[in-house]
Amino acid sequence: MATQIPKELETQAESGQAVERRTVVQGIAAAVAATALPKFGVMTRSTALAAESGPVKIGFIEDYSGNLSVYGLQKLHAAQLAIKEINEGKTLKGGPVGAGGLGAEANFAGKPPTIGIEGTGLPVVNDGGPKDHKDVVFAEDEDVLIDSGDKGILGREVQLIAPDGQSNNALWQQLARRLIQQDKVDVLVAGFASAEREAIRPIVDRAKQLYFYTNQYEGGVADANTFCTGPVCEQQVIPGVSYMVEKFGPRGYTIAADYNFGQLTAAWTRAFAPLVGGEIIGEEFIPLSVSEFSTVIARIQQAKPDWVMTLLVGQNQHNYYPQAAAAGLRLPMVSTVNMAQGYEHRRFKPPSLAGMHNAIQYQMEVPTNRNRAFVKRWMAMFPNDQYIGEMAQNTYFTIHLYAKAVRLAGTTDQQQVKKALESGWTIEAPEGAVFLEPGTHHCAHYIRLAVCDENHNVSFPRSWPMIQAWWLQRLGVNLIRHPEYKQYVPDEDPYFAMFLKNKSKKT
Amino acid sequence: MDTLGLLASILYQFGTNAAFLLLAAIGLVVILGMMNIINLAHGELMMMGAYIATIVTHRGIPFPLAVLLAFLLVAMFGAALERVIIRRFYGHELGALVVTWGISLIMGQGTLLFFGPFMPSIGIPGGSFSLGAYSFATYWIVLIGVSAILIAALWWIYQNTRFGLMARATMQKAAMAEALGVNTDRVYMLTFALGSGLAGACGALLAPTVSISPLMGQQFVAPAFITVVVGGAANVLLGAIGSSLLLSAVKTPVGLLFGAFIGTVALLLTALIIIRLMPNGVSFYLQRFTERRVGA
Numbered sequence: 001m002a003t004q005i006p007k008e009l010e011t012q013a014e015s016g017q018a019v020e021r022r023t024v025v026q027g028i029a030a031a032v033a034a035t036a037l038p039k040f041g042v043m044t045r046s047t048a049l050a051a052e053s054g055p056v057k058i059g060f061i062e063d064y065s066g067n068l069s070v071y072g073l074q075k076l077h078a079a080q081l082a083i084k085e086i087n088e089g090k091t092l093k094g095g096p097v098g099a100g101g102l103g104a105e106a107n108f109a110g111k112p113p114t115i116g117i118e119g120t121g122l123p124v125v126n127d128g129g130p131k132d133h134k135d136v137v138f139a140e141d142e143d144v145l146i147d148s149g150d151k152g153i154l155g156r157e158v159q160l161i162a163p164d165g166q167s168n169n170a171l172w173q174q175l176a177r178r179l180i181q182q183d184k185v186d187v188l189v190a191g192f193a194s195a196e197r198e199a200i201r202p203i204v205d206r207a208k209q210l211y212f213y214t215n216q217y218e219g220g221v222a223d224a225n226t227f228c229t230g231p232v233c234e235q236q237v238i239p240g241v242s243y244m245v246e247k248f249g250p251r252g253y254t255i256a257a258d259y260n261f262g263q264l265t266a267a268w269t270r271a272f273a274p275l276v277g278g279e280i281i282g283e284e285f286i287p288l289s290v291s292e293f294s295t296v297i298a299r300i301q302q303a304k305p306d307w308v309m310t311l312l313v314g315q316n317q318h319n320y321y322p323q324a325a326a327a328g329l330r331l332p333m334v335s336t337v338n339m340a341q342g343y344e345h346r347r348f349k350p351p352s353l354a355g356m357h358n359a360i361q362y363q364m365e366v367p368t369n370r371n372r373a374f375v376k377r378w379m380a381m382f383p384n385d386q387y388i389g390e391m392a393q394n395t396y397f398t399i400h401l402y403a404k405a406v407r408l409a410g411t412t413d414q415q416q417v418k419k420a421l422e423s424g425w426t427i428e429a430p431e432g433a434v435f436l437e438p439g440t441h442h443c444a445h446y447i448r449l450a451v452c453d454e455n456h457n458v459s460f461p462r463s464w465p466m467i468q469a470w471w472l473q474r475l476g477v478n479l480i481r482h483p484e485y486k487q488y489v490p491d492e493d494p495y496f497a498m499f500l501k502n503k504s505k506k507t
Numbered sequence: 508m509d510t511l512g513l514l515a516s517i518l519y520q521f522g523t524n525a526a527f528l529l530l531a532a533i534g535l536v537v538i539l540g541m542m543n544i545i546n547l548a549h550g551e552l553m554m555m556g557a558y559i560a561t562i563v564t565h566r567g568i569p570f571p572l573a574v575l576l577a578f579l580l581v582a583m584f585g586a587a588l589e590r591v592i593i594r595r596f597y598g599h600e601l602g603a604l605v606v607t608w609g610i611s612l613i614m615g616q617g618t619l620l621f622f623g624p625f626m627p628s629i630g631i632p633g634g635s636f637s638l639g640a641y642s643f644a645t646y647w648i649v650l651i652g653v654s655a656i657l658i659a660a661l662w663w664i665y666q667n668t669r670f671g672l673m674a675r676a677t678m679q680k681a682a683m684a685e686a687l688g689v690n691t692d693r694v695y696m697l698t699f700a701l702g703s704g705l706a707g708a709c710g711a712l713l714a715p716t717v718s719i720s721p722l723m724g725q726q727f728v729a730p731a732f733i734t735v736v737v738g739g740a741a742n743v744l745l746g747a748i749g750s751s752l753l754l755s756a757v758k759t760p761v762g763l764l765f766g767a768f769i770g771t772v773a774l775l776l777t778a779l780i781i782i783r784l785m786p787n788g789v790s791f792y793l794q795r796f797t798e799r800r801v802g803a
Contacts, residue, residue, distance in 0.1 A: 295524070301642065
C-alpha cells in the first residue's frame with residue numbers, strides 16, 4: 001500500500017533539513033509528484049512543495065499541566081506509544097472498506113450464529129456454544145497490531161511536536177498558530193474540552209489544516225477539515241438512559257457541568273429520555289468552580305428520582321462522588337464522561353462510585369484479548385501510569401489511522417490525505433472495530449455499558465457492537481459534497497422540540 | 508416527619524456551607540487579615556496539608572493524628588518560607604502578591620511533577636444518618652464543630668496569651684512594639700507559620716471530601732478571599748465568623764430553591780454589595796455594634 005520514496009531522494013531530503021529546505025524540496029518536487037500522482041489525480045505544484053521531506057510532523061496539543069492534566073497526560077502517552085509503533089513498522093489491522101459499514105476486514109461474526117439446530121432445517125456449521133446465551137458472535141483477535149511493511153510513514157520518520165496547552169484557551173490558540181504556521185505540521189491532533197476545540201477550530205479552518213479531535217464530546221461538529229474520532233451523544237446517551245429506565249425506573253435527574261458540553265448533553269438526555277419511556281424530572285447546571293455539594297445533594301433527595309445523570313467535569317466537580325456517598329445518597333448513576341475518562345473509580349475510595357453506569361466506547365477494563373495486549377504494551381512503555389482512559393485510546397488509534405491514510409494517499413499532502421480518509425475506513429482499535437463515516441467525519445463505535453460495583457470493580461453487562469454517530473446524517477450533513485465549518489446544536493433540529501412537546505402533552 | 512427532615516436538611520446545609528467557607532479561610536484570616544499579605548499561595552498550603560494527611564493516612568496513621576501532623580509540617584514550611592522569601596516583602600503589598608503567586612505556581616506544578624496528576628483519596632470517616640427523605644454525613648457535622656473550635660482557639664490565643672498580645676501590638680504599630688522590646692521579626696515569622704499551619708490543617712480536614720490533585724488548592728482560594736475581605740480588617744476573627752455565616756445564609760436558601768448556579772451568583776452578588784456598601788467589612792459594624800452595647 002505504501003508508496004516508496006526512492007532511496008536517493010530520502011538522503012537528499014535528510015540533508016535538506018540541514019542546508020536549505022526549500023531548494024532541495026523544489027529539486028525533488030517533480031519526482032515526488034510523479035510517485036504520488038497516479039493515486040489521486042491532479043496535484044498542484046504548491047502542495048507537492050509543502051510535503052515529502054524530512055520527518056512527518058504530528059502537531060499535538062493537550063494539557064499536561066493545569067485543571068485538565070489528568071486527561072492530557074494520558075493522551076500524550078497514547079500519542080507517544082502510537083508513534084513509537086509506527087516508527088517500528090507496526091500498524092493496526094483495518095483498511096478502507098467503502099462507505100456502508102464493517103466489511104471483510106472487521107472481525108464480527110467469525111462464527112455463524114447457531115440458530116436452527118432443531119426444527120428449521122437450516123444447515124448448522126457447528127454448535128458454537130450454549131444457545132441460551134444471547135450475545136454477538138465474533139472471533140476474538142489475540143492482538144490487532146501487525147506489521148505495516150513501512151518504517152515510519154512512507155519511509156519517513158514520524159515526529160511528535162507536543163507543546164503544553166496548560167488548560168488555557170488563549171494559549172491553545174497561540175500554540176495552534178505556531179504549529180500550523182511555523183512548524184508546518186502535517187496533521188494536528190488536539191483538544192480535550194469543547195471550549196479548547198472551538199478556540200482553535202477557526203485557526204484550523206483558515207489554514208485548511210487536517211485536524212483530528214479525539215475526545216468524547218457533545219456532537220454536532222460538521223467541519224470539512226476536522227475529523228472527530230470520539231463518541232458523541234447519540235451513541236452514549238440513548239443506550240445509557242434506556243438501560244437505566246429499563247433497570248431502575250423512568251424518573252431521571254440530571255446534574256451537569258455548566259458549559260457547552262454539559263448543557264448540550266443534558267439537552268440530549270431531556271429530549272431522548274421520553275423515546276425510551278423515561279422522563280427527566282429535574283435538571284441542574286453547576287459552575288465548574290463549585291466543589292461543595294450539600295445543596296445539590298439535598299435537592300436530589302427532595303426530587304426523589306430513580307437515577308441520576310451525572311455530567312460532571314474537572315476535579316472540583318468530581319468531589320460530588322465522595323460527598324454524595326458520605327451523605328448517604330445511594331442512587332444509581334449514569335454518565336457519558338465519568339469513570340471512562342477521569343477514572344474516578346480508581347481515585348476515590350469505594351463505594352463513592354458504586355452504582356455508576358456509563359455507555360462507554362473504551363476504558364481500560366474492556367475484557368478482550370486485543371485490549372489486554374494493548375494495555376500490556378502501554379504499561380511496558382509507561383510503567384508508572386495509573387489508567388488508560390477513553391480519549392487516550394482514541395488518540396492512539398487515530399494516529400495509526402492517520403498513518404494508514406497517508407500510505408493510501410501516497411503523500412502527506414493534507415488535501416490528499418483528507419480525501420483518503422473519506423474512503424470509509426474501518427480500523428481495529430483496542431475497543432473493537434471503528435468505522436470512520438466519510439460524509440460526517442465521525443466514527444461508529446463499539447459501545448459497552450460499564451457498571452461500577454460496591455468495591456469499584458467494573459463489569460460490562462451489555463454491549464452494542466456498532467452504534468453510528470447518526471445525528472449529523474439525520475441533518476443531511478455531507479462534508480464531501482457540501483463542505484461546512486460549523487457546530488450544530490440540538491436547537492437547530494426541529495425533532496428535539498417535537499420530542500419535548502410530546503412529553504409535555506403526555507404529562 | 509418530612510418537614511422536620513427538610514428543616515434539618517436546611518440547617519445542615521447552612522452549617523456545611525458556613526463551615527466550608529470558614530475552613531477555606533482560617534489560614535488566610537491570619538496571613539491576610541493580620542499581616543496584610545495577599546497570600547496567593549494559600550490554596551497550595553492547603554493542598555500541601557491535604558497531601559500530607561492523605562499520604563500518612565494511607566500509611567496507617569489515624570486521621571486525627573494526620574491532621575495534626577499536617578498542621579506541624581505546613582507550619583514549619585511556612586516558617587521557612589517566611590525566613591527565606593516573604594520577609595523581604597513586608598510593606599510591599601504588590602511585591603508580596605506576585606511572589607506568593609510565583610510560590611503557588613512552583614508548589615502546584617512541582618507536586619504535579621513529583622506525585623503525578625492524582626492521588627487516591629482517603630475515604631470520608633464516619634457514616635451517614637437519615638431523617639425522613641434526607642440523609643446527612645456525620646463527618647460534615649464534625650467539621651462544623653471543628654471549624655467553630657478552631658476559630659475559638661484562634662480567638663483565645665490572640666486575646667489571652669502573651670504571644671497574642673505581642674502579635675496584636677506588632678500588627679498595629681510595628682515600630683512602637685519594637686521599641687517596647689517585642690521581637691517583631693520573630694512575631695512575624697510565628698504568625699506566618701501559624702497561618703500556614705492552619706491552612707495545612709484545614710486542607711487536611713477537607714481532604715477526604717475532595718479529590719487529591721496538585722491544583723486542588725485553587726478551589727479554596729476564591730471562597731477564602733471572599734470570606735476574609737467581606738469580613739473586613741477591623742476585627743478579622745469576628746469578621747470571618749460574621750461573613751461566613753452571612754454568605755451561607757444567602758447561599759443556602761437561594762441554592763436550595765434555584766440550584767447551585769444561582770446560589771453561587773447570589774453569594775458573589777452579596778459579597779459585591781457588602782464590599783461596596785460596607786468597605787470596612789462586616790467586622791467593622793459588628794464591632795461598633797458590640798462596642799456601643801458595652802458602652803451603653
